Amino acid sequence: MARAVPPARKALTTALAWAVGLLLFFPILWTVLTSFKPEPVAVASPPVFLDFDWTLRNYQDVQRQRDYFDYFQNSVILSLGSTILALLIAIPAAWSMAFVPGRRTKDLLMWMLSTKMMPAVGVLVPIYLILKWLDDMITRRTGIDVGLDSHVALLVILTLINLPIVIWMLYTYFREIPGEILEAARMDGATLRDEILWILTPMALPGIASTFLLNVILAWNEAFWTINLTVTDAAPLSKFITGFSSPQGLFYAKLSAASTLAIAPILVLGWFSQRQLVRGLTFGAVK
Amino acid sequence: MGRITLEGVAKRFGEAEVIPPLDLDIPDGSFCVFVGPSGCGKSTLLRLIAGLEDTSAGRILIDGQDATRVPPAKRGLAMVFQSYALYPHMSVRANIAFPLRMAGMAREERDRRVEEAARVLNLTPYLDRRPGQLSGGQRQRVAIGRAIVREPKAFLFDEPLSNLDAALRVGMRIEITELHERLRTTMIYVTHDQVEAMTMADRIVVLNAGKIEQVGSPLELYREPRNRFVAGFIGSPRMNFIEGAEAARHGAHAIGIRPEHVTPHPSSGDWKGVVGVAEHLGSDTFLHVHDTGLAETITVRAEGEIGLNPGDTVYLTPQPDRIHRFAANGDRL
Amino acid sequence: MATQASRAAARAMLSPAVVLLLIWMIVPLAMTLWFSFQRYNLLYPDRAGFIGFGNYINFVATSGFWEAIVNTLLLVGGVLAITVIGGILIALLIDQPIWGQGPVRILVISPFFIMPPVAALIWKNMFMNPSNGLFAEAARFLGLPPFDFLGQAPLASIVLIVAWQWLPFATLILLTALQSLDSERMEAAEMDGAGPFARFWFIALPHLARAITVVILIQTIFLLGIFGEILVTTNGGPGNASTTLTYLVYKEALLDFDAGTAAAGGVVAVILANIVALFLMRAIGRNLDA
Numbered sequence: 001m002a003r004a005v006p007p008a009r010k011a012l013t014t015a016l017a018w019a020v021g022l023l024l025f026f027p028i029l030w031t032v033l034t035s036f037k038p039e040p041v042a043v044a045s046p047p048v049f050l051d052f053d054w055t056l057r058n059y060q061d062v063q064r065q066r067d068y069f070d071y072f073q074n075s076v077i078l079s080l081g082s083t084i085l086a087l088l089i090a091i092p093a094a095w096s097m098a099f100v101p102g103r104r105t106k107d108l109l110m111w112m113l114s115t116k117m118m119p120a121v122g123v124l125v126p127i128y129l130i131l132k133w134l135d136d137m138i139t140r141r142t143g144i145d146v147g148l149d150s151h152v153a154l155l156v157i158l159t160l161i162n163l164p165i166v167i168w169m170l171y172t173y174f175r176e177i178p179g180e181i182l183e184a185a186r187m188d189g190a191t192l193r194d195e196i197l198w199i200l201t202p203m204a205l206p207g208i209a210s211t212f213l214l215n216v217i218l219a220w221n222e223a224f225w226t227i228n229l230t231v232t233d234a235a236p237l238s239k240f241i242t243g244f245s246s247p248q249g250l251f252y253a254k255l256s257a258a259s260t261l262a263i264a265p266i267l268v269l270g271w272f273s274q275r276q277l278v279r280g281l282t283f284g285a286v287k
Numbered sequence: 288m289g290r291i292t293l294e295g296v297a298k299r300f301g302e303a304e305v306i307p308p309l310d311l312d313i314p315d316g317s318f319c320v321f322v323g324p325s326g327c328g329k330s331t332l333l334r335l336i337a338g339l340e341d342t343s344a345g346r347i348l349i350d351g352q353d354a355t356r357v358p359p360a361k362r363g364l365a366m367v368f369q370s371y372a373l374y375p376h377m378s379v380r381a382n383i384a385f386p387l388r389m390a391g392m393a394r395e396e397r398d399r400r401v402e403e404a405a406r407v408l409n410l411t412p413y414l415d416r417r418p419g420q421l422s423g424g425q426r427q428r429v430a431i432g433r434a435i436v437r438e439p440k441a442f443l444f445d446e447p448l449s450n451l452d453a454a455l456r457v458g459m460r461i462e463i464t465e466l467h468e469r470l471r472t473t474m475i476y477v478t479h480d481q482v483e484a485m486t487m488a489d490r491i492v493v494l495n496a497g498k499i500e501q502v503g504s505p506l507e508l509y510r511e512p513r514n515r516f517v518a519g520f521i522g523s524p525r526m527n528f529i530e531g532a533e534a535a536r537h538g539a540h541a542i543g544i545r546p547e548h549v550t551p552h553p554s555s556g557d558w559k560g561v562v563g564v565a566e567h568l569g570s571d572t573f574l575h576v577h578d579t580g581l582a583e584t585i586t587v588r589a590e591g592e593i594g595l596n597p598g599d600t601v602y603l604t605p606q607p608d609r610i611h612r613f614a615a616n617g618d619r620l
Numbered sequence: 621m622a623t624q625a626s627r628a629a630a631r632a633m634l635s636p637a638v639v640l641l642l643i644w645m646i647v648p649l650a651m652t653l654w655f656s657f658q659r660y661n662l663l664y665p666d667r668a669g670f671i672g673f674g675n676y677i678n679f680v681a682t683s684g685f686w687e688a689i690v691n692t693l694l695l696v697g698g699v700l701a702i703t704v705i706g707g708i709l710i711a712l713l714i715d716q717p718i719w720g721q722g723p724v725r726i727l728v729i730s731p732f733f734i735m736p737p738v739a740a741l742i743w744k745n746m747f748m749n750p751s752n753g754l755f756a757e758a759a760r761f762l763g764l765p766p767f768d769f770l771g772q773a774p775l776a777s778i779v780l781i782v783a784w785q786w787l788p789f790a791t792l793i794l795l796t797a798l799q800s801l802d803s804e805r806m807e808a809a810e811m812d813g814a815g816p817f818a819r820f821w822f823i824a825l826p827h828l829a830r831a832i833t834v835v836i837l838i839q840t841i842f843l844l845g846i847f848g849e850i851l852v853t854t855n856g857g858p859g860n861a862s863t864t865l866t867y868l869v870y871k872e873a874l875l876d877f878d879a880g881t882a883a884a885g886g887v888v889a890v891i892l893a894n895i896v897a898l899f900l901m902r903a904i905g906r907n908l909d910a
Contacts, residue, residue, distance in 0.1 A: 005717045010716075010717055010718065010719070013713065013716040013717070013718050014718040014719045014720070016713060017713050017714055017716070017718045017721075017724050018720070018724060018727075020710055020713060020724075020728070021723075021724040021725075021727030021728050022727060024727060024728050024730070024731055024784070024787065024788070025727040025728075025730050025731075027731070027739075027742050027743065027746075027747065027784070028730055028731065028734065028742075030742075030746060030754070031742050031746065034746065043752045045752060045757055045760070046757060046761070047754060047757055089636050089637050089640065090637060092633030092634070092636070092637075093633060093634045093636070093637035093638075095630075095633060096629075096630035096631070096633045096634040097630075097634065099626075099630075100626050100627055100629075100630035102627070102630075108634075108638070110901050111641075112637075112641055113901065114897055114901065115641050115644060115645045116841075117841050117893055117894070117896075117897035117900070118645065118649070118890060118893065119844055119845050119866065119886070119889045119890060119892075119893045120845055120847075120866075121845065121847070121865075121866045121869040121870060121885075121886055121889050122649070122652055122869075122886035122887065122889045122890040122893070123648035123649060123651075123652055123886065124869065124870065124873055124874075124882070124886065125651070125652060125655055125873050125879045125882050125883045125886060126647070126648040126651030126652050126655065126883075127648055128873070128874075129651070129879070130647075130648075130651075160640060160641070160644045163637065163640065163641060164641065167637060178370055178372065180368045180369070180370050180372040181370075181372045181373075181374060181375075183339050183359075183366075183368070183372065184366065184368055184372035184373075184374075184433075185374075185385070185389075186339065186358075186359045186360055187337060187339075187359050187360065187364065187365065187366045187386075188360070188365075188385050188386035188389055188433065188437075189360040189361075189386050189389035189390050189437075190360065190385075190389050191360070191389075192626075192629050194389060198385075199374060202376040203374070203375060203376055205376075217733060220735070221733070221734075221735045221736065223735060223736045223737050223847065223848035224845065224847045224848065227737070227847075227848065227851070228870075228874065237735065238735055238736075238737055238848070241735065241737050241738050241741060241852075242737050242848075242851065242852055244741060252745060252746060252752075255741060255745060255746075256742075256746070259738045259741065259742060262735055262738050263733065263734050263735060263738055266733050266735070267730060267733050267734070269733075270729070270730070270732070270733035271726050271729075271730075274725065274726070274729050274792065277729075277732075277792060281789065281793070281838065338623065339623065340623060341623045341624050358623075358625055359623075
């Protein structure tokens with residue numbers, strides 16, 4: 001379609017674009033490299049880029065010092081769990097709003113979005129107190145941990161804070177499915193359950209998948225509630241990493257290894273989902 | 288069996304009355320076409336019968352049983368949608384089998400019926416393809432296949448040909464008519480194209496603004512339209528309407544004469560005019576005649592090689608027994 | 621347009637989401653409001669009681685309140701300025717015909733996926749540390765004295781870290797918007813004699829206006845809640861030099877255990893966020909009809 005671009009110009013813009021990209025990526029690259037350096041090399045002056053004895057010791061140390069896998073496991077439980085819970089609640093809700101819109105559907109969507117805009121810090125005190133109260137009332141008496149530093153509490157909170165985004169994303173994807181197809185299924189004898197299970201969900205699978213991915217990322221990186229409401233039992237990687245901000249953790253190579261462990265899984269997921277990201281984060285306002 | 292009866296059926300969306308209460312009886316085995324301009328409520332009426340919309344008043348009877356509150360899946364009707372509404376993530380085979388699967392039919396019986404339907408519709412080579420890999424006409428046939436495997440009491444078609452190109456449309460028109468000949472199942476067919484209505488239907492229901500203007504066979508509507516709306520809607524090119532003195536001479540507010548019932552002659556006749564545009568179709572020539580003093584344009588259907596050109600003077604003579612007379616309110620006199 | 625049966629089903633399937641969100645919104649907010657009018661310290665739970673606007677007066681009179689407001693505005697404004705302008709420039713650059721657009725996109729977007737405390741720790745220790753951070757090394761190489769970023773310019777440093785995290789977001793959205801620009805419109809402008817700058821100014825920028833609005837509003841919502849970055853870098857200091865409204869409330873609640881004053885601060889934060897939200901909702905709501 002377009003005209004030929006002079007190769008010299010293309011080479012120049014290419015070089016510039018790569019320079020900008022590498023500059024933005026450099027802190028991540030540097031962290032990953034440092035995580036393989038022996039501790040003295042990590043703080044060497046002048047800094048060493050690639051020419052050093054690569055080692056996995058830092059990873060072993062990190063694992064020994066703070067049990068990485070416990071935190072990793074909590075991160076997985078919380079991010080996957082809250083996303084799946086949110087999807088289970090959101091798929092029927094998004095179906096309703098996309099295919100049986102009423103006069104107030106738009107207001108409802110807007111209201112859901114508005115709950116997302118409530119600053120977390122505004123409700124920190126009551127949430128903290130409610131969980132403390134649950135600790136006293138239920139955890140102490142029954143042994144079922146639902147209060148502070150519990151998986152249940154964090155799952156519920158993460159589900160609720162991401163629920164509006166999940167509903168919105170699904171809504172924008174569902175709206176692209178022609179209603180006639182669902183009506184055809186209804187004429188073909190499908191019940192509501194059949195309709196959602198056999199027609200809507202498979203058709204919307206790409207949309208559901210990207211909603212899933214984005215929300216796993218958001219839940220994984222959530223750092224306000226997880227830091228403030230967990231101690232150890234339910235603490236995910238955000239808590240793990242803040243443990244390294246204290247002075248005794250100030251070994252660059254170890255810090256880098258811990259950071260790499262905390263970000264690597266989600267960085268890979270992020271690369272896969274970047275195309276859908278825009279739509280999810282702008283609530284369909286930019287496609 | 289598939290007799291469908293509407294008793295006082297009406298539909299309102301909020302304040303707006305889309306369909307005022309109407310009665311209609313569609314006999315078993317008939318091919319009934321709902322025709323009318325866009326927005327006349329014909330699709331809404333079809334969706335009411337399908338159960339995809341609630342009636343605001345009245346009853347819908349299927350084979351004498353009240354089906355007004357029966358959900359669409361339980362009415363025993365099959366529908367072919369304008370967009371075909373195929374399931375894009377399923378193969379053609381799975382698409383056709385879907386209603387049978389929903390009905391809980393055994394696998395062997397299901398496969399047998401799907402194969403049979405595919406054979407009838409020439410879809411056998413495409414059974415394992417996805418709808419996205421098919422042409423428009425093939426998709427249309429899959430949609431029909433999905434409808435016929437259920438052996439429904441009646442088929443509902445919602446403007447099924449409007450997404451096809453002109454040549455395919457003629458072919459599918461014949462296929463659907465032949466299907467009706469073979470199955471003898473009630474079909475209700477919605478279209479805005481009066482040619483489809485005339486060629487396919489044994490009963491036409493002409494709708495305008497939600498009201499039934501006339502029900503009858505194609506030829507009844509052609510010969511004796513009940514009012515000016517039906518007269519103008521059925522027939523192509525449109526009927527010519529003449530008001531004023533000429534109409535008064537026939538004792539009417541307006542008279543109508545179809546283009547094919549006016550005879551042109553270069554030198555003598557009742558009305559004199561000037562040829563504006565002559566559309567040569569080969570078999571016919573449509574003359575658009577101006578300056579008659581009767582109406583702005585009078586369209587005449589003449590033989591193919593009449594030899595009249597724009598600017599020529601022409602004399603027109605209507606066949607007296609083919610003149611339709613209308614009162615001021617539009618009703619036939 | 622549907623039947624009563626499907627409308628009833630729709631209501632039933634919608635209600636869990638609505639009820640949950642309603643509870644999530646109303647209960648904590650009502651409690652925050654309630655506590656904001658109560659004397660309530662977690663360390664002395666018996667000394668409770670209604671004190672009117674006492675907490676609000678107390679919160680506003682806190683040594684750091686006005687500083688926190690100014691810091692919040694500076695943080696949000698600074699990050700917005702960097703990300704929007706930088707985002708437009710980078711988006712324009714990547715949108716050019718270049719080799720390896722996909723990999724460059726991935727490089728640019730990556731910082732967005734980094735967990736906030738991790739990003740802050742990386743910058744704090746490996747780049748901004750005055751003795752052996754990379755910036756100090758660079759300064760030494762140039763013969764300059766190393767600069768203690770987080771000590772001397774804490775807020776600006778945090779702005780830099782946060783901007784690094786959000787620049788990818790702005791870039792990605794602006795790039796997407798740019799790519800949806802009808803190329804025929806650009807060609808028409810070119811035929812009309814518009815040069816590259818005129819085309820950017822009169823065609824591309826107006827086309828990006830909506831995306832820019834959305835970027836500004838969404839980022840504002842998130843930036844008002846910035847927490848992890850401050851926690852692991854400066855703890856709001858030195859003094860109150862990098863304490864934002866969010867961090868101030870956190871300090872009151874979980875460091876001073878003064879739930880009443882923290883709640884009052886929370887209410888102030890909610891009001892501020894709602895003002896922004898109002899504009900955001902309008903922008904998004906308009907697109908809903910399109």
